[in-house]
Amino acid sequence: MVLPNMAKKKVVAADKTTEEKIKEAARTVFMKKGYAATRTRDIAEEAGLNLALLNYYFRSKEKLFEIxxxxxxxxxxxxxxxxxxxxxxxxxxxxxxxxxxxxxxxxxxxxxxxxxxxxxxxxxxxxxxxxxxxxxxxxxxxxxxxxxxxxxxxxxxxxxxxxxxxxxxxxxxxxxxxxxxxxxxxxxxxxxxxxxxxxxxxxxxxxxx
Amino acid sequence: MVLPNMAKKKVVAADKTTEEKIKEAARTVFMKKGYAATRTRDIAEEAGLNLALLNYYFRSKEKLFEIxxxxxxxxxxxxxxxxxxxxxxxxxxxxxxxxxxxxxxxxxxxxxxxxxxxxxxxxxxxxxxxxxxxxxxxxxxxxxxxxxxxxxxxxxxxxxxxxxxxxxxxxxxxxxxxxxxxxxxxxxxxxxxxxxxxxxxxxxxxxxx
DNA sequence: CAAAAAATTAATCATTTGATTAAATCTTTT
DNA sequence: AAAAGATTTAATCAAATGATTAATTTTTTG
CATH class of the missing domain: 1.10.357 (Tetracycline Repressor; domain 2)
Structure with a gap:
């Protein structure tokens, strides 16, 4: 697997990076349902992104949660x-x-x-x-x-x-x-x-x- | 499915009924891990009973939790x-x-x-x-x-x-x-x-x- | 005691779920 | 513009999970 190129993350004020979109969605869903009741699919859906991106950027549900x-x-x-x-x-x-x-x-x-x-x-x-x-x-x-x-x-x-x-x-x-x-x-x-x-x-x- | 015969539940002080064993185990596990993180298998194991008994006596994880x-x-x-x-x-x-x-x-x-x-x-x-x-x-x-x-x-x-x-x-x-x-x-x-x-x-x- | 009813078990099912893969698309570098 | 690299996607996997089934054992009833 190729890890995402963090160096490229020059955030344009207008639209957030994929990484940040995932984090925001994760905040929302984890906060609302707690770790155990949260499905990675819930987060992907909340972010409006493909499920695989979650693992591409954060490796696992657990790692994302820890952040x-x-x-x-x-x-x-x-x-x-x-x-x-x-x-x-x-x-x-x-x-x-x-x-x-x-x-x-x-x-x-x-x-x-x-x-x-x-x-x-x-x-x-x-x-x-x-x-x-x-x-x-x-x-x-x-x-x-x-x-x-x-x-x-x-x-x-x-x-x-x-x-x-x-x-x-x-x-x-x-x-x-x-x-x-x-x-x-x-x-x-x-x-x-x-x-x-x-x-x-x-x-x-x-x-x- | 045949529902358990509740009328028979004349509790002998010495050993608890299967139903009560399940409830006790459910109390312990739900309390410790919360609803979402609890597996019905955890409850069955905690009670030392077959998994199917849980559904036999309480129909579903959710019904048992509600109790x-x-x-x-x-x-x-x-x-x-x-x-x-x-x-x-x-x-x-x-x-x-x-x-x-x-x-x-x-x-x-x-x-x-x-x-x-x-x-x-x-x-x-x-x-x-x-x-x-x-x-x-x-x-x-x-x-x-x-x-x-x-x-x-x-x-x-x-x-x-x-x-x-x-x-x-x-x-x-x-x-x-x-x-x-x-x-x-x-x-x-x-x-x-x-x-x-x-x-x-x-x-x-x-x-x- | 024998038939019926209830309780228990092992095996299995259908879904859900976290994660991965390989191909496709988009972006940057040369 | 070609090549390389990064990102995204759809499809798929393997394991976990709640629930069910059919057979077996135990208990109750007549």
Missing amino acids: VMMEKMQKLFGIIAPILNDNTTTLEKKAELAADTYIHMLSENPDLPIFVLSEIRNNPERFASKVQAGKLIQDSHFVKQIKEKRPDMNPLHFMTSFLALIVFPFIAKPVLQDAANLSPKAFNAMMEERKALIPLWFKALMKAK | VMMEKMQKLFGIIAPILNDNTTTLEKKAELAADTYIHMLSENPDLPIFVLSEIRNNPERFASKVQAGKLIQDSHFVKQIKEKRPDMNPLHFMTSFLALIVFPFIAKPVLQDAANLSPKAFNAMMEERKALIPLWFKALMKAK
């Missing part, structure tokens, strides 16, 4: 790192910025957390290790500030609760929408409200004894 | 209903009892939330509607008490946050354990601590303005 998965993990875990690691901001400010940034991103990618977390669960040995979350949870400036304010507690409790308040609504979205008869618009409106509420709650949480 | 899924949804959503609907307890007491009961159950079934929520996401039209969570979220005594204490806010915010604090750690378990270098024992110890912390936090959350 998509790494992107998604980066998106899910990478976005708050710079905020929580900023040495120049207060704890309160970090909570505000992180809630705002994260909820904004998740509103545009509501399926991201459930996708990543369930694929990690289906293959923990493969993916859990590649999560950069470790640094965040162990030696971020955010954690340092939590320790200072509450030296009596395991800071992981607060980190977990903070993320829970932000991320959980998106994971439970189908259930919440169904149970509360929420339109997608109403759901998004609530998430907007939480951008301001969560920092407030986090502060209250940190004080509570 | 397991309903059980799991009942377990996930059913357990707090009586607590949150008890007209005789205070809001604080409900928070205590619900946190304790739910964390206790989830510690023994840590994969339950991610399993149910991701299968609902893969088939929302089919399952989301069958969730009994609607009543809880709309007209439980718990929600009524929240409304009384905070008439200025959408009670769904507090309900969501309360559930988030309880359930999210189990959903994020693989990531948290990996990122914080937690042993399974240490994880469980933290969840034990949260039984007392969450009611405290919930109270603080309710007050925060």
Whole structure:
């Protein structure tokens, strides 16, 4: 087999390369159905391309998935790192910025957390290790500030609760929408409200004894 | 095809019926791998039974899955209903009892939330509607008490946050354990601590303005 | 006990699925 | 413009998979 000539990939703004079309389709389909339920034919169809091109460009379904998965993990875990690691901001400010940034991103990618977390669960040995979350949870400036304010507690409790308040609504979205008869618009409106509420709650949480 | 004689199912305590063996194996395998990644052969092997028995007793993989899924949804959503609907307890007491009961159950079934929520996401039209969570979220005594204490806010915010604090750690378990270098024992110890912390936090959350 | 019914098994089917191949088309280089 | 190289296509393969069948064994019933 002749591998595709990557050097030629001078992307003309107008139309995407075949490789990129496949990746985009893969993102869409993997995201929607998960790895196991996705057929390579689904991806080819979504991309409007011949099935064989998938193997021509990416060798296998698994290799293609790994690329998509790494992107998604980066998106899910990478976005708050710079905020929580900023040495120049207060704890309160970090909570505000992180809630705002994260909820904004998740509103545009509501399926991201459930996708990543369930694929990690289906293959923990493969993916859990590649999560950069470790640094965040162990030696971020955010954690340092939590320790200072509450030296009596395991800071992981607060980190977990903070993320829970932000991320959980998106994971439970189908259930919440169904149970509360929420339109997608109403759901998004609530998430907007939480951008301001969560920092407030986090502060209250940190004080509570 | 002759359907199995259900009338004969007088379960002798000692050994389980074939039907129950299949169901148990199905619970185990579906739970571990999800619907799409599960092979009927995996279930038959897990049960130590001939593959054809699966179709003999349950007609199809999908029918068997539906039974397991309903059980799991009942377990996930059913357990707090009586607590949150008890007209005789205070809001604080409900928070205590619900946190304790739910964390206790989830510690023994840590994969339950991610399993149910991701299968609902893969088939929302089919399952989301069958969730009994609607009543809880709309007209439980718990929600009524929240409304009384905070008439200025959408009670769904507090309900969501309360559930988030309880359930999210189990959903994020693989990531948290990996990122914080937690042993399974240490994880469980933290969840034990949260039984007392969450009611405290919930109270603080309710007050925060 | 013997006939009938139920449960179990091994073998097989028809589809689906990830992947490959060889030929055809398009693009770049010489 | 010919040759070489890259990309795309239709056809096909082998393995996996959900399901069925027909025969066999076990259990229940009269």
